[in-house]
Amino acid sequence: xxxxxxxxxxxxxxxxxxxxxxxxxxxxxxxxxxxxxxxxxxxxxxxxxxxxxxxxxxxxxxxxxxxxxxxxxxxxxxxxxxxxxxxxxxxxxxxxxxxxxxxxxxxxxxxxxxxxxxxxxxxxxxxxxxxxxxxxxxxxxxxxxxxxxxxxxxxxxxxxxxxxxxxxxxxxxxxxxxxxxxxxxxxxxxxxxxxxxxxxxxxxxxxxxxxxxxxxxxxxxxxxxxxxxxxxxxxxxxxxxxxxxxxxxxxxxxxxxxxxxxxxxxxxxxxxxxxxxxxxxxxxxxxxxxxxxxxxxxxxxxxxxxxxxxxxxxxxxxxxxxxxxxxxxxxxxxxxxxxxxxxxxxxxxxxxxxxxxxxxxxxxxxxxxxxxxxxxxxxxxxxxxxxxxxxxxxxxxxxxxxxxxxxxxxxxxxxxxxxxxxxxxxxxxxxxxxxxxxxxxxxxxxxxxxxxx
Numbered sequence: 339x340x341x342x343x344x345x346x347x348x349x350x351x352x353x354x355x356x357x358x359x360x361x362x363x364x365x366x367x368x369x370x371x372x373x374x375x376x377x378x379x380x381x382x383x384x385x386x387x388x389x390x391x392x393x394x395x396x397x398x399x400x401x402x403x404x405x406x407x408x409x410x411x412x413x414x415x416x417x418x419x420x421x422x423x424x425x426x427x428x429x430x431x432x433x434x435x436x437x438x439x440x441x442x443x444x445x446x447x448x449x450x451x452x453x454x455x456x457x458x459x460x461x462x463x464x465x466x467x468x469x470x471x472x473x474x475x476x477x478x479x480x481x482x483x484x485x486x487x488x489x490x491x492x493x494x495x496x497x498x499x500x501x502x503x504x505x506x507x508x509x510x511x512x513x514x515x516x517x518x519x520x521x522x523x524x525x526x527x528x529x530x531x532x533x534x535x536x537x538x539x540x541x542x543x544x545x546x547x548x549x550x551x552x553x554x555x556x557x558x559x560x561x562x563x564x565x566x567x568x569x570x571x572x573x574x575x576x577x578x579x580x581x582x583x584x585x586x587x588x589x590x591x592x593x594x595x596x597x598x599x600x601x602x603x604x605x606x607x608x609x610x611x612x613x614x615x616x617x618x619x620x621x622x623x624x625x626x627x628x629x630x631x632x633x634x635x636x637x638x639x640x641x642x643x644x645x646x647x648x649x650x651x652x653x654x655x656x657x658x659x660x661x662x663x664x665x666x667x668x669x670x671x672x673x674x675x676x677x678x679x680x681x682x683x684x685x686x687x688x689x690x691x692x693x694x695x696x697x698x699x700x701x702x703x704x705x706x707x708x709x710x711x712x713x714x715x716x717x718x719x720x721x722x723x724x725x726x727x728x729x730x731x732x733x734x735x736x737x738x739x740x741x742x743x744x745x746x747x748x749x750x751x752x753x754x755x756x757x758x759x760x761x762x763x764x765x766x767x768x769x770x771x772x773x774x775x776x777x778x779x780x781x782x783x784x785x786x787x788x789x790x791x
Contacts, residue, residue, distance in 0.1 A: 371737075371760045371775075371785060377712070378756065379788045383774065384420030385781035386413070392440040393765040393776035393784065396448075403767065403774055403784065410437035410450055415784060417774075426467075431476055433465040438497035438574075443545065444505045448474065451499040451510060458524045459484040462496035462512060462536075462552075464543075479508065480543045480550035485536045488515040488522030491639060494537075500576035500584070503706075507542050509584065509602075513572035514538040517640040518591040518619055519611025519652065532653065535559060538610050540573060540586070540602055542566035569608040569659065570600070575699070575765070579742070580706040580716065583749075587699035587720060588662065588692070590614050592640035594633040594674040594728050596692030597699055598662035599720070599740070601749050608662070612655040615662060616691035620676075621649040632678020637727030663742070663749045664689035670697060670722075670753040672732040680730060693753065696725035697734040701766035701775065709771055711790045717741050719773055720753075721763040735760050737775065737787070757787065 370380055383403075392406045403415045410428040415421070426448075428437075434452025441449050448467040453460055463481040467474035487493045494513025501508055515537045516522050521530055535556040541564050543550055552564055559565035573586035588598035588608070596615030600608050612619055620626050626648040628634050634641045665671050667684025670693040674680050683690035693699060701721035708716050718741070722734025737757040742749045764778040773787045 369759070371757050373757050373787070375756050377790050380757075381786050382420075383417055383784040383786050384415050384422055385783050386415060386422055386776070387782045388779055390776055390778065390782045391438050391764065393767055393774060394440055394442050395767050395769055395774075396442050396446055397444060398446045403769075404440070404442075405776060405784070406437065406440040406450070408436050408438065410434065410452055412440065412448075412450075417769075417786070420784075426474070431465055431467070433463040433476075433478065438495065439464075439499035439510070441499045441501055443501040444503065447501075447545070449479070449499050449501065449508060451496055453495045455487070456484065458487050458489050458527050460487045460493070460495060461485065462510070464499065464508065464510060466508075466545075478549050479545075479547050480510075480552055482512070482536050482552040483554045485534050485554045486515070486528040486531055487524060488531075489524040490515075490517075490522060492517045492522065494572040494574075497572075497574050498576045498586070500578065501545065502584075503578055503582055505545055508545055508547075509566065509576055510541040510543070511570065511573040511576065511586070512536055512539050512541060513570075513574070514610065516611065517645060518593065518614075518621065520621070520640075520645050520649065533611065535565075538569060538571055539565060540567040540570055540576075542604075566604055567602050567606050567608060569606075569610045569612075569656075570602075571610040571614075573600070573602070575702040576602070577702040577704055577718070578706065579704055579718075580708070585663075585702060585704075585718070585742075587702050589698050590692075590695050592638035593620075593631075593646065594635065594695045594730060596662070596673065596690060596695055597697050598692040599665075599699065599702075599751065600660070600662050603660070606660040607656050607658065609659040613659055613661075614692075619652075621646060622652045624648060624650075631676050632729075633674050633676060635728045661748075662692045663751050664691055665693055666750060666752050668752070669755040670694050670732065670734075670738055672730050674728075674730060678729070689750070694730060694732040694734070696728050696730065697732065698723035698725070701763055703766045703768045703773065705768060709768075709791070713741070714739065714789050719766060719768070721760065721766060721775065723762050723764070723778070724760075735762070737763070737773075760785075 437452030439451030498511035671683040724735035
C-alpha cells in the first residue's frame with residue numbers, strides 16, 4: 339500500500355493531467371465567482387477544505403449536501419448554515435486507498451468508487467451502502483483484477499460512478515494509463531504495454547452484484563456484459579438526461595486537440611487513442627514532424643518528454659468510431675490548427691466536435707425534472723477545471739449552460755458561459771432551482787447559484 343502522501347501526490351497529478359496542466363492549483367483569489375447573467379444569484383454555503391473530490395445529495399434528505407475527500411471520508415454539509423460533519427469515515431466504508439467517485443442511487447444507496455495500489459499495479463473497487471433503518475451497511479459491489487499502471491501522471495485510474503435512473507445499473511469510468519496511446523512500460527516493468535482491457539473504458543455492473551470480479555480481459559468483459567463502451571480517455575463525470583441517455587465528459591491529451599462531451603451508448607467506441615474530437619492522432623501519420631506542429635506546446639509534460647513522435651507500431655484502429663457531440667458555441671469552441679493559429683468555430687459559422695482543448699469539463703448536471711424556467715429549463719450545466727498550459731485563450735474555470743438537441747443518431751449542443759472565475763471547480767449537483775458547485779482549490783468552497791424557477 340502506498341504511503342498517504344504519495345497517494346495524494348499521485349491523485350493530484352492525475353487530476354492535473356486531466357486538464358493538460360503542469361502546475362498545481364493555488365489559492366489565487368477568494369472572491370465569489372462572477373455571474374454573467376442578471377437573473378442569477380450566488381452565495382457561499384460553506385468552506386469544506388481544499389481537495390474535496392465529489393459533491394452529491396441524498397434523495398431522501400432535504401437541506402443537506404454530501405462531500406467526499408480523496409481518502410473516501412464523506413461529510414454532511416447543512417445548506418442553510420454551512421455546518422459540516424463527518425458522517426461516513428473511510429474506516430467504516432472500507433475498500434480503496436484513494437477515492438475519486440461517489441454517487442447516490444435513486445433508492446438512497448450510496449456508491450463509492452476508488453483505487454487500491456500495490457507497487458505498479460492498480461485495481462478498482464466499488465463499495466455500496468444499503469440503508470437498514472438509520473444505519474448503512476457497506477458491501478463490495480465489484481472490483482477489478484490487478485492491472486499495470488504506467489507510474490506517470492497519465493494514470494487516470496477509476497473515478498466517475500453513475501447509477502441508472504431505473505436503479506438497475508452502475509456505470510464506472512476507468513481512465514487511460516497513457517496520454518495518447520503511447521507505450522508506457524513503468525520503467526521497463528511491462529514491456530510494450532499501452533492501454534489494457536481495464537483502462538480507457540466505461541464499465542457497467544448490476545446494482546444487485548456482490549463481490550463481482552471484473553477481469554483484465556476484453557473478451558470476458560464483453561461476454562459478461564460489463565464492457566459498456568470503449569475508447570474513452572477519462573470520462574471523469576457522467577450524467578443522465580431525463581430520457582435516460584447517458585452523457586459523459588472527456589478530457590484530451592497533452593496536445594491542443596478537443597475535449598469532448600459524448601452520448602455514451604452500449605457497444606460504441608469513442609476513439610481514444612486514435613481520435614480526439616474528429617481529429618486523428620497525428621503520431622499515426624508517417625512523416626509526422628512534431629517540431630512543425632503548432633498544437634504541441636512546450637508547457638506540456640508529454641511534449642517535454644518527446645512522447646509525440648511518429649509511431650510506426652501504433653495499433654490498428656477499430657472499424658468504427660462514434661464522434662463527440664457537435665458544439666455550435668457561442669462559447670467553449672476554440673480550436674488550434676497545426677500551424678499554431680487559434681480559431682473560434684462559431685465565428686467561422688461551423689461546429690466544433692467537442693469543446694475547447696484543456697478546459698477539462700467536469701461537474702456535469704442536467705435539469706431532468708424541468709424545475710428551471712426560461713432557457714435553463716431542461717438544460718445541462720458543465721464546469722471547467724481550467725487549463726494551465728497551451729496557447730489557447732479560453733482557459734475555463736467557469737460554468738457553461740449547455741442545450742442538447744437530438745439530430746438524427748446523435749445530439750448537437752450550444753454552450754454559453756454563465757459564470758466565471760471559479761477556483762478549479764470540481765463537481766456540482768442541482769437541487770430544485772439551485773445549482774451547488776464544489777471548488778477543489780482555495781478553501782474548497784461550496785457555492786449556491788439560484789436560477790429562476
